Amino acid sequence: MKFQYGRILQDRLDxxxxxxRRRLDELARRFGEVQAEVRQRRAGGEYGxxxxxxxxxxxxxxxxxxxxxxxxxxxxxxxxxxxxxLGTRAxxxxxxxxxxxxxxxxxxxxxxxxxxxxxxxxxxxxAALRRIDPRRVLVNVVSKSGGTAETLAQYLVVRRWLDDAxxxxxxxxxxxxxxxxxxxxxxLATAEGIATLEVPPDVGGRFxxxxxxxxLPAALVGIDIEALVEGAARAVARAEDDDLLQNPAAxxxxxxxxxxxxxxxxxxxxxxxxxxxxxxxxxxxxxxAESLGKRVDRGGNVVHAGPTPVASVGATDQHSQVQLFxxxxxxxxxxxxxVADPGEDVSIPPAxxxxxxxxxxxxxxxxxxxxxxxxxxxxxxxxxxxMNATLALPDLGPAxxxxxxxxxxxxxxxxxxxxxxxxxxxxxxxxxxxLTFGAxxxxxxxxxxxxxxxxxxxx
Numbered sequence: 001m002k003f004q005y006g007r008i009l010q011d012r013l014d015x016x017x018x019x020x021r022r023r024l025d026e027l028a029r030r031f032g033e034v035q036a037e038v039r040q041r042r043a044g045g046e047y048g049x050x051x052x053x054x055x056x057x058x059x060x061x062x063x064x065x066x067x068x069x070x071x072x073x074x075x076x077x078x079x080x081x082x083x084x085x086l087g088t089r090a091x092x093x094x095x096x097x098x099x100x101x102x103x104x105x106x107x108x109x110x111x112x113x114x115x116x117x118x119x120x121x122x123x124x125x126x127a128a129l130r131r132i133d134p135r136r137v138l139v140n141v142v143s144k145s146g147g148t149a150e151t152l153a154q155y156l157v158v159r160r161w162l163d164d165a166x167x168x169x170x171x172x173x174x175x176x177x178x179x180x181x182x183x184x185x186x187x188l189a190t191a192e193g194i195a196t197l198e199v200p201p202d203v204g205g206r207f208x209x210x211x212x213x214x215x216l217p218a219a220l221v222g223i224d225i226e227a228l229v230e231g232a233a234r235a236v237a238r239a240e241d242d243d244l245l246q247n248p249a250a251x252x253x254x255x256x257x258x259x260x261x262x263x264x265x266x267x268x269x270x271x272x273x274x275x276x277x278x279x280x281x282x283x284x285x286x287x288x289a290e291s292l293g294k295r296v297d298r299g300g301n302v303v304h305a306g307p308t309p310v311a312s313v314g315a316t317d318q319h320s321q322v323q324l325f326x327x328x329x330x331x332x333x334x335x336x337x338x339v340a341d342p343g344e345d346v347s348i349p350p351a352x353x354x355x356x357x358x359x360x361x362x363x364x365x366x367x368x369x370x371x372x373x374x375x376x377x378x379x380x381x382x383x384x385x386x387m388n389a390t391l392a393l394p395d396l397g398p399a400x401x402x403x404x405x406x407x408x409x410x411x412x413x414x415x416x417x418x419x420x421x422x423x424x425x426x427x428x429x430x431x432x433x434x435l436t437f438g439a440x441x442x443x444x445x446x447x448x449x450x451x452x453x454x455x456x457x458x459x
Contacts, residue, residue, distance in 0.1 A: 001235075001403055004390040006383045008333065009322075016326075017330055017385035019258055024245075027254045031244040032255075034301050034417045045199070046424060048202025049409050052210040053233040054414055059226055060199070062212060064221035070112075070197075072140040073173075074105075076220050077128070078116045080142035080213075082290075084177075085118035086283040087209025088142075088217045088377065089407070092116075093279040094401050095223045099362060105444050111222040112138070120150045125157060134165035134173070140178050141176050142213055144199040146183020155185075191218055204424050206287050207409050224398045231402025237412045249410035252389075256333060256411075257418035259302040259387060260307045265333045265438070268307045272337035273314040273374045281311035284408055289411045291423035298420055305419045306332040315373040322377060334381060334388040337404075341395040 010018040041047055078088055090102060090113050101113040101120055115128055139158055141303045143151040162170035171192050180186040180198040189196045197212035199205075208214065210232050215225045241247040244254060259265035268288060270281045293306030314336070348369070350362035361369065391407075393400050416423030437438050 001248070001394070001400065001407065002392045004392060005251065005255055007378065008259065008387045008389055010037060013382050013387065014385035017263070017272035018387050019255070019263060023258055023262065027245040027258060031247075031250060031254065032242065034250070034414060035242055038413060038415050045202055047413055048200055049204075049207040049210070049413075050236055051200065051359045051442055052203065053212065053236040053406065054228060055229060058212060058215070059229060062215050062219050062225060065195075065216070070138065070220045073112055073136055073331055074114045075115065075132050075137045076139050076141060076217055077132060077139045077158070078114070078217055079139065079151055079158060080116070080259035081118050081148060081209055082145070082286060083140035084148070084151065084206030084213055085116050085281070088288055089116045089118070090280040090283040091209065091214055091218045091223060091330075091401065092221065093220070093277050095398055096221055099202070100221070109222060111221060114221050117154055120153055129158070129161050133160050137173060140176050140217060141174065141178075141185060143178055143183070143185055144205050146178045146185035146187075152184065157427065175216070183293060186260065195334055203222065206290055209283070209405055227398035231404075232406035232447045234399070235406035236402045237411060249407050250414045252407075252411040253418055254416035255308065255389070257415055258335045264331055265387060266307050267332040268308055269310040269312050269332055269334040270312050270337065271312040271334055273315065273370055274315065274337065274339050274342060274396070276342075277337055277339075278311075278313045279310070281313065285309040285311045288406060290426050292419055292421060293428070294417055294419075294421040296421075298422055301422070305421055314377065315370060318373060318377055325386060326380055332386065334386070336378060336388065336390045338371070338390060339391065339393045339396055343396055369377060
């Protein structure tokens, strides 16, 4: 994977917008302090996700489960929300065939279908339970804390559905992925003998896709999880470099922080030119937003820090968002994701009878067109003084995706240092959780204030 960042710099744009090249030198000089802070905090128990680059025992355990008990099911249903679901969805989209669940058994090489319920919208849940056979499903309930309201609500609904269909055999269709020792799911698993996998205590939910949270469902649908972790190890190895210009994850974080805080690029757009990476952009959006959007810094000072991540996809959003990117405010840094070898291509037949600008499509491929669209968009942005960069992947294999996932996690950890915030907590989310339980009338939880709206305020 290569990080191409030249078009973030002024002298590669219009000479007026973007970061002055001298700023790159300043960032490189300061990086020693940032790298030292990361290492100190790792030693103190933070940054636990680094350990996901070396987990041979976990890989063996998950592989044995997937190749043994996992073979008894033809559908995997994952219950979770946020970091417990987005990463799994991203892995499925990136590493399995498009429209995976619509393929027949042979098209899926007899691996199971995979459904991720990442919300409590009743229409989605009800529809999923109508189309899945409870006799042939494995339900993976994912919550690090074991007490996530949405996930436990999903579980209660699905458990009754399993009990109604299977009676006492329902527990054999369940596996919990949760904290090793505490939480409601852990207690229930112990009481009922339900199979469990552990979320490492020092790995937060949004950093957990390369833990059993994502690895179990990935293995069940035939993704090479050993290669995923090997790719992640490559990213970690590159992050050990103390030269900022040789450490792509740290450089990505530094340039995005500088673009935000020094030239007003508060919006960070991730735009893959691949439908298979669309869900990965959604996963990145949570990772970047929840980690860096903080009211206070590590010193307790009120800073209201954090960029706003935007998920986009090329070439689709050239016909929606790119008009804004090119001619709107200078408040964005766009990062493109490209893939050198997408795995297959489609030839475009001769365009006989069309004008020259259409006829030139004949004899090319859809891949050629998609890449040309990316190059033209990046060049147009640069010509108009708009900062953009590219992460170039060699292919869409599990090692490349594992490296990319870990790259973004590393970049997020570095960005926490540049912003001076804790990238591993989420106090704003916790407030919402307390108010949710308060609204449901749970004793001991804060109830939300009554709405000040009157009939006159409602259209």
